[in-house]
Amino acid sequence: MSVRDLPDRLPEIDYTKYTNRQLAAIPLAVLGVSLLILVGWSLFVTGQPASPGSPVDLGIAFTGGTEVQIVATDSPSAIESNLGFQVDSVQPVRGSDRYIVTTQSTNTEQIQSAISSAGYEQISMSETAASFGADSVQLALMGIAVAFVGMSLVIFILFRTFVPSIAVVISAFSDIVIPIALMNVFGIKLSLGTVAALLMLIGYSVDSDVLLNNHILRRRGGFYESTYRAMRTGVTMTLTSISAMAVMTIAAYLMGIPLLPEIGIVLVFGLSADLMNTYMLNLSLLRWYKYEGVKQ
Known part of the structure; x- marks a missing residue:
């Protein structure tokens, strides 16, 4: 079986069985739980209620x-x-x-x-030095914030309509928040390597979401026909990336290569979340926009 054969073998989900609220419920619930973990971590693990700390444990590159x-x-x-x-x-x-x-x-x-x-x-x-670590935290957070804001501006310029654009932004935001929450759960500290993985996730997320939006909004065909066409490419691409990152993580761990296992597992977390957010949350917003949000 070749890679070219994979897209045609992906099962087609019958989205007509689910309402928009049902599709969005699970991604939004996972996002809500992730945000609660980050807030709780900031208040009660790395800080105090009167002086919140970091939403994720910091490695020595940031703490000294x-x-x-x-x-x-x-x-x-x-x-x-x-x-x-x-x-x-x-x-x-x-x-x-x-x-x-x-x-x-x-x-x-x-x-x-x-x-x-x-x-x-x-x-x-x-x-x-601790002072260098503090500067690194600011630079890392600034880098993630600048990348996210820049991505958001490009998306709004590209689609020029609110709902499709905000769907991409929310999905990308969730793709970052969920892996950070899972980092806390699995004891993975924020390092320069995991920051790079989070930045890569912004690109991965936008890629799959823009692919879906383009097929539905700008190409010929019905809504579900366009959805399945986008999924044949997008799901295969994401599953291939997840498999590659999983193999890299296992190989790097067995070979004792530092940083790579943490980078790989964060990417696996984020790419898995991206599948859910793109083809449930983003899709539900696009379907609402297509059939209810746009005046025919």
């Missing part, structure tokens, strides 16, 4: 911290328990007896003393 490479024969869990400081992660270096230990502590003397007391050999140590 220390990365140490050591030689050890123990397991990662044993290394973490043997060291006398708070450890964020212990990652093995593939094909060697070395481990990369990260911590938010910047007390290098205490870290070196704990490593020596545990009987491990220190190979290297690098420190990220």
Whole structure:
């Protein structure tokens, strides 16, 4: 079976069985739960009700911290328990007896003393200043915000009508919020790599949503005919990307490559959410606009 054969084998969903409210209910419910997770995380996990913190746990690139490479024969869990400081992660270096230990502590003397007391050999140590981390948070958030606002402006210029444009923007917003909430659930911290994954998700989301909008609003054929035509391309494209990211995540994890597993799993979260948001939430808004929102 070739890739060319895949689109024709996708099952056609009978959207006529579901109202617009039914189609939008699940994506909006998932978005609502995700927003509650982010708010709760900001208030009660990384901050206090009087002084909210970050909606997601930050890695050392944003908080400041220390990365140490050591030689050890123990397991990662044993290394973490043997060291006398708070450890964020212990990652093995593939094909060697070395481990990369990260911590938010910047007390290098205490870290070196704990490593020596545990009987491990220190190979290297690098420190990220807290001030640099704070600047990185602002730059990362600014980058995501600028990318999202720029995407929104382009979408409104492209379609020049409110409902189709806002449908794309809401879907893209949900595609970002859901993975961030899942990052909290699965203990994935915000790093420069995961920020890059979130930026990529904006592009993936817009691609699939614009494809659907163009087929329905600008090409010949009935509403459902245009929908299925767009799905043959869009769903295949997204499923292929999910499969590729899943394979990359597993391979990078088994080979001990840092950052790539986190990038891959965030993309899998976002692309899976994109399937739901595009072909349920976005589609319901387009159908309402096509049959009820536009005066015939």
